[in-house]
Amino acid sequence: MRVVLISGSSHPALGAAIAKVLNLEQGRCIVDRFPDGEHHVEVVEEVRGCDVYLLQTLGPPVDSHLMELLLMVDACRRRGAARVTAVVPYLAYARHDRRETGREPLGARLVADMLRVAGVDRLVAMDLHSPAVEGCFNIPVEHLSAMPLLADHLQRTATPSSVVVSPDLGAVKRAERYAAQLKLPVAVVHKHRTSGSQVQARRITGDVEGCTPIVVDDMISTAGTVEAAVNALLEAGCAPEVTVVATHALLVGPAIDRLQRLPLRRLLTTDSLPLPMRPPFQVEVVSVAPLLARSIELLRLGSQHGG
Known part of the structure; x- marks a missing residue:
């Protein structure tokens, strides 16, 4: 056929x-x-x-x-x-x-x-x-x-001081899969969503002090979840050098501005969606x-x- x-x-x-x-x-x-x-x-x-x-x-x-x-x-x-x-x-x-x-x-x-x-x-x-x-x-x-592809890419730069972070409870299993492939510990941010684009982080489970965080999720829409998670990690003593990983980079609404304000080392994503613009921070794209x-x-x- x-x-x-x-x-x-x-x-x-x-x-x-x-x-x-x-x-x-x-x-x-x-x-x-x-x-x-x-x-x-x-x-x-x-x-x-x-x-x-x-x-x-x-x-x-x-x-x-x-x-x-x-x-x-x-x-x-x-x-x-x-x-x-x-x-x-x-x-x-x-x-x-x-x-x-x-x-x-x-x-x-x-x-x-x-x-x-x-x-x-x-x-x-x-x-x-x-x-x-x-x-x-x-x-x-x-x-x-796309997780295996993204994890393979991360292995080039992950260090023993890195920690894989789930930005909310819904992403815990995903974070555990990344951590297993990268042989790294896991931390979880407990969040409370106050609106469609506003999120508050309440506490963190796991030892993150002095660690370099790798925040993983399936998608980034307005980046409210990522922003809240990263701010909570910084308050808990994480190194100000953050990698954010997501299969789908929608980057709508205030997403670009929110990510630009963070100590973002890079955003690692795929080409499942076309990037809406050239972001003012480092983006690495893995083709699916x-x-x-x-x-x-x-x-x-x-x-x-x-x-």
Whole structure:
């Protein structure tokens, strides 16, 4: 079965990198807008009977990129694609995996249902905010992790005085995985969220005095969690030379200003999302194109053998 890789407009550079690894030419797709703001999507590539992979990371503007992906899926289905896999390195609404007050929607489940109804057969995502999000999908989910790639990169500079820090309780398991690979101790910051972008750190579990902190998380949105964690670490006597690691660098709202104010040695991230601008601090980017290309290749082989 012929494989077709088509990129949406959210991250064409990553699509090109994946295509290069797979030695494929990207499928042709026209994406623009009608005068009233509606999306116009036209899949020019011949996809009848093909195994189609649609790359669309769901960074800002989230709703626009999501709608574009849904239209791309529908277009491929109506052109006779045999199978459609959505490759979504960053899955938006993944933080909406539970209802805190009983008055909110379950956004992760809604997005999952929309993708399934549009015609997606399988989802490839990376470092979901919570493993529980997989349970929102009634289609197979390939949940990849960039953690081994990022940890390999960290091994070049980590020292025995380094400590891996979870900025909140939700990231403890992730921090433990980094620490195990790096053979370093773990510390945990206990936080209290006061609003969508404001966070207070209450206490730290673990010995951090004199240590060089490596703060790890799945994503950085407004950087409120990172800012609170780093300030708490500095008050506890950490060395003012901080490494922040996150798979997904959204860097929205006050994120750049917050990170700029910190004694940030570097931000280590991936190209799951395009950087919104050139930040005024050191950023090291590890490409996930080989990881995503490998997943596509394995899924292609699986389809050939009836998987």
